[in-house]
Amino acid sequence: MSEKKDKSTTKKTPVYGILAEYSDPAVLIEACKKVRDAGFKKWDTYTPFPVHGIDPAMGIKPTILPWLVLCAGLTGLATAITLQWWTNAHDYPWIVSGKPFWSIPANVPIMFELTVLLSALTTLGGMLALNKLPHPSHPLDLKERFERVTDDKFFLLIEASDPKYDADEVTALLAEDADLVEPLMDDDQTPAELPRGIIYGLVILTAAAIVPFALAAHARESHNRSPRIHIVPDMDWQTKYKAQRVNTFFDDRRADRPFVEGTVARGNLREDDHFYRGKSGDTWARTFPNQVEVSEATMKRGEQRFDIFCAPCHGLQGRGDGMVNKRAESIGAGVDGWVPPSDITDPNLMKQPVGQLFNSITHGVRNMPAYGPQIEPEDRWAIILYVRALQRTRNATTKDLTPSEIASLK
Amino acid sequence: MASKKAKPRKTVKQTEPEETSSKSEEPTSEPVSAEEDDEDDEDETKDSAPEPDEDEAKKDEPKAASKKPAPKKEEPKVAASKPVTSGPAFEDDMPNQAVGQPRKPASGHGASGKDGGDHGPEGENIRLGDLSGTLLKVGGGMAVVGLGGAAALGATAGDGFAHFFHSYLVAFWWGLTITLGSLFFILIQHLTKARWSPVVRRVAEIFVSNMPALAVLSLVVLVPVILGNSALYPWNDPHHVAQSHVLQHKEGYLNKTFFLIRWVFYFAVWIGLGSKLAKNSVQQDVSGDPALSRKSFALSAPGMLLFALTTTFGAIDMIMSLEPEFFSTMFGVYVFAGCQLSFHCVLALTLLWLQGAGRLTKSVSVHHFHDIGKMMFAFIVFWAYIAFSQFMLIWYADIPEETVWFKPRFVEGWQWVSIVQLVGHFVIPFFGLVSRHVKRNRKALAFWAIYILVVHYIDLYWLIMPSYDGQRAPLSAMDLLALIGVAGVLIANAARVASGINLRPTKDPRLAKSLAFENF
Numbered sequence: 057m058s059e060k061k062d063k064s065t066t067k068k069t070p071v072y073g074i075l076a077e078y079s080d081p082a083v084l085i086e087a088c089k090k091v092r093d094a095g096f097k098k099w100d101t102y103t104p105f106p107v108h109g110i111d112p113a114m115g116i117k118p119t120i121l122p123w124l125v126l127c128a129g130l131t132g133l134a135t136a137i138t139l140q141w142w143t144n145a146h147d148y149p150w151i152v153s154g155k156p157f158w159s160i161p162a163n164v165p166i167m168f169e170l171t172v173l174l175s176a177l178t179t180l181g182g183m184l185a186l187n188k189l190p191h192p193s194h195p196l197d198l199k200e201r202f203e204r205v206t207d208d209k210f211f212l213l214i215e216a217s218d219p220k221y222d223a224d225e226v227t228a229l230l231a232e233d234a235d236l237v238e239p240l241m242d243d244d245q246t247p248a249e250l251p252r253g254i255i256y257g258l259v260i261l262t263a264a265a266i267v268p269f270a271l272a273a274h275a276r277e278s279h280n281r282s283p284r285i286h287i288v289p290d291m292d293w294q295t296k297y298k299a300q301r302v303n304t305f306f307d308d309r310r311a312d313r314p315f316v317e318g319t320v321a322r323g324n325l326r327e328d329d330h331f332y333r334g335k336s337g338d339t340w341a342r343t344f345p346n347q348v349e350v351s352e353a354t355m356k357r358g359e360q361r362f363d364i365f366c367a368p369c370h371g372l373q374g375r376g377d378g379m380v381n382k383r384a385e386s387i388g389a390g391v392d393g394w395v396p397p398s399d400i401t402d403p404n405l406m407k408q409p410v411g412q413l414f415n416s417i418t419h420g421v422r423n424m425p426a427y428g429p430q431i432e433p434e435d436r437w438a439i440i441l442y443v444r445a446l447q448r449t450r451n452a453t454t455k456d457l458t459p460s461e462i463a464s465l466k
Numbered sequence: 467m468a469s470k471k472a473k474p475r476k477t478v479k480q481t482e483p484e485e486t487s488s489k490s491e492e493p494t495s496e497p498v499s500a501e502e503d504d505e506d507d508e509d510e511t512k513d514s515a516p517e518p519d520e521d522e523a524k525k526d527e528p529k530a531a532s533k534k535p536a537p538k539k540e541e542p543k544v545a546a547s548k549p550v551t552s553g554p555a556f557e558d559d560m561p562n563q564a565v566g567q568p569r570k571p572a573s574g575h576g577a578s579g580k581d582g583g584d585h586g587p588e589g590e591n592i593r594l595g596d597l598s599g600t601l602l603k604v605g606g607g608m609a610v611v612g613l614g615g616a617a618a619l620g621a622t623a624g625d626g627f628a629h630f631f632h633s634y635l636v637a638f639w640w641g642l643t644i645t646l647g648s649l650f651f652i653l654i655q656h657l658t659k660a661r662w663s664p665v666v667r668r669v670a671e672i673f674v675s676n677m678p679a680l681a682v683l684s685l686v687v688l689v690p691v692i693l694g695n696s697a698l699y700p701w702n703d704p705h706h707v708a709q710s711h712v713l714q715h716k717e718g719y720l721n722k723t724f725f726l727i728r729w730v731f732y733f734a735v736w737i738g739l740g741s742k743l744a745k746n747s748v749q750q751d752v753s754g755d756p757a758l759s760r761k762s763f764a765l766s767a768p769g770m771l772l773f774a775l776t777t778t779f780g781a782i783d784m785i786m787s788l789e790p791e792f793f794s795t796m797f798g799v800y801v802f803a804g805c806q807l808s809f810h811c812v813l814a815l816t817l818l819w820l821q822g823a824g825r826l827t828k829s830v831s832v833h834h835f836h837d838i839g840k841m842m843f844a845f846i847v848f849w850a851y852i853a854f855s856q857f858m859l860i861w862y863a864d865i866p867e868e869t870v871w872f873k874p875r876f877v878e879g880w881q882w883v884s885i886v887q888l889v890g891h892f893v894i895p896f897f898g899l900v901s902r903h904v905k906r907n908r909k910a911l912a913f914w915a916i917y918i919l920v921v922h923y924i925d926l927y928w929l930i931m932p933s934y935d936g937q938r939a940p941l942s943a944m945d946l947l948a949l950i951g952v953a954g955v956l957i958a959n960a961a962r963v964a965s966g967i968n969l970r971p972t973k974d975p976r977l978a979k980s981l982a983f984e985n986f
């Protein structure tokens with residue numbers, strides 16, 4: 057420390073620039089115009105508050121910040137579009153609520169957010185960078201008079217590094233308006249280079265920033281057989297039993313318990329094979345059970361249930377062209393083993409007894425899931441009644457018409 | 467701040483002919499208000515007081531002086547209660563001649579406003595004058611030709627005026643959104659105590675005075691409702707309601723009587739708020755009483771609440787119930803966005819035109835236009851934000867009661883108009899208005915203002931017309947004629963209102979700050 061001080065006293069302190077002090081912003085603006093017209097480049101003013109009209113007086117050009125922000129906003133927009141296209145539609149296509157893989161309306165919120173985020177960050181960062189901030193030290197900081205810049209004094213500094221700088225000329229020019237003109241010494245003895253520690257720190261942080269990306273890239277190309285890491289064990293292992301799990305309390309170690317042999321829950325006897333299983337003896341029933349009234353009301357009920365449960369796949373006409381199938385075909389699901397839903401007006405299906413249709417609805421067929429748990433038996437029979445009607449509409453002949461209707465067609 | 471408070475009263479006093487009387491008054495007020503014994507303050511008020519000779523030369527001055535005694539007596543009371551009624555929030559209410567005068571001396575009395583005491587720049591024409599006669603003729607002609615022509619075409623269309631009513635409703639709402647926008651503009655300027663806007667606020671106050679004329683124009687839309695005709699509103703048809711489960715549930719709200727009651731309420735609120743705020747401002751031109759600004763501020767707070775509710779429900783009643791099965795809670799905000807957007811365009815155009823005709827040439831500067839341009843840009847973005855928010859939730863949830871409204875617009879024939887909306891109402895004006903150079907360029911700003919008013923009309927057309935024809939846009943000369951007619955009524959009525967008043971406030975307490983306003 058003392059060594060340094062000795063050096064500084066022996067070395068001649070360089071002049072940083074010429075500082076002028078004013079007590080009126082209007083005078084400062086006049087002085088600025090003179091300095092501007094004299095053609096100086098490396099100079100600045102310091103005021104306690106923003107002074108209207110000082111920008112043109114100093115010859116400050118309009119900032120390029122808006123252009124930076126525009127570019128950043130467009131970059132954010134493009135990033136959001138690319139990110140969502142690549143993740144949702146290209147690299148790992150996944151259907152969400154039956155929407156197309158690349159669904160622009162769903163992408164708009166992210167596009168909006170990234171545009172705003174990058175614009176806002178660039179506005180702040182660009183403002184700081186264009187203003188050369190943060191500026192940790194400046195010779196003015198050590199000047200005692202300069203402290204009044206936050207109170208009631210205005211300053212103008214022309215730096216010695218300006219190509220037009222000439223100490224006497226500058227002093228004369230500033231003295232025309234200023235209350236006080238004096239040279240500003242560069243007393244700051246801090247070395248110009250960044251401390252070693254900061255440089256090493258930045259290098260390490262930069263290297264560390266690559267690590268997550270490297271890990272992600274590695275994970276994409278490798279397989280790992282070890283179990284996943286459990287960050288919240290309480291949530292991963294809850295003290296409850298799930299279906300198909302082990303429970304050591306019971307001899308058979310099953311968590312889900314079978315019905316006790318020889319018992320039936322109230323209202324669940326269901327001994328009527330015809331009504332509950334569509335069986336008549338060992339064969340499929342060919343008639344509707346007695347509990348089901350073949351009537352207009354049942355037909356309406358069947359139509360309504362059909363439109364809710366069956367139409368999404370089989371279509372409102374039952375021809376296997378529902379929205380789910382249309383969407384699956386439009387996104388090329390066929391190559392991935394998509395089995396299209398049956399056309400229920402197909403002659404083969406027409407030949408099936410109603411009992412077999414009932415069984416298909418109850419337990420499902422091929423990739424059609426079981427609807428037994430969702431649809432009450434009465435409604436299943438009502439749907440079959442409606443299906444029979446649909447089948448007839450597709451295979452009607454002249455025999456189905458009344459003589460008067462035939463006459464009208466002729 | 468405390469010392470500033472005392473200023474207005476003193477300056478009022480010093481406009482009296484006898485300086486001595488005002489001086490003798492001062493000590494009496496001193497014990498009451500401790501703030502007034504600030505010495506700096508007294509100096510300032512003396513400096514800023516107009517020279518007595520000039521005031522005496524004024525013919526109106528004796529009148530003003532004779533009015534003075536009454537408020538003077540009340541003064542101690544007001545001053546005493548002031549710390550209670552007005553906190554530091556009222557700091558900006560005070561006339562700041564001390565700030566404004568060095569730049570723009572108030573010695574310009576007489577050269578500008580006819581009733582003197584104009585605190586604005588010297589030698590500026592702030593009266594509409596003989597232009598109002600021309601405008602009345604042009605507007606009246608447009609109204610007669612437009613409305614008459616549209617009605618004649620509607621009668622010959624042979625669809626029981628159904629097309630005419632829809633065309634007319636679009637044009638009517640085009641005028642109503644602009645006028646509602648002017649009401650909101652006044653409310654928000656008072657609520658925020660905006661310093662930039664007083665010089666342009668009077669134009670909004672003139673436009674808000676169109677509200678009674680719009681109430682008369684709205685009667686045409688009411689005719690089918692009263693007659694039980696369902697050409698516009700299907701809920702007015704008992705057979706239609708009988709077939710719709712949803713409409714039976716909505717009948718308690720969507721029925722003729724309640725609809726008419728709400729209609730009266732909306733226009734009562736809009737006319738009441740608008741005329742009161744405009745009246746306060748015009749009165750201030752004569753009396754210069756800063757208390758009027760405080761009154762407008764106090765009215766604006768509940769007024770804003772009423773405005774939000776009436777605009778939302780007004781849009782729901784008059785536009786959304788054209789397709790009564792549909793509902794969207796976002797709808798009112800969507801229409802509100804259009805109100806603000808269109809009014810700021812009209813404001814910019816009116817001011818540009820007035821300056822072209824030699825009015826307000828000194829007080830309204832490029833800085834004010836820059837701000838109006840910013841608001842136009844902001845509401846372009848706001849409109850798109852709201853429009854998309856409404857669309858995306860409905861698109862994602864995909865519920866039939868909601869998608870029914872978008873189906874004709876996106877699938878069955880109006881797709882191209884929807885694309886025009888997206889590109890023409892957002893993308894193009896966004897990039898068109900984003901630059902500050904555009905907002906500060908008179909011609910460019912005028913172009914975008916006109917452009918936005920056109921796309922705003924398309925926006926309303928897109929909202930209303932599919933309920934008449936869901937398959938295609940039924941373009942007709944009726945649309946244009948109805949628009950010309952409504953615009954003509956608004957122009958003529960605005961000219962009539964403007965002919966009797968100044969085109970900008972002359973004694974608004976924030977006028978000086980507004981004149982000195984700078985934008986970077």
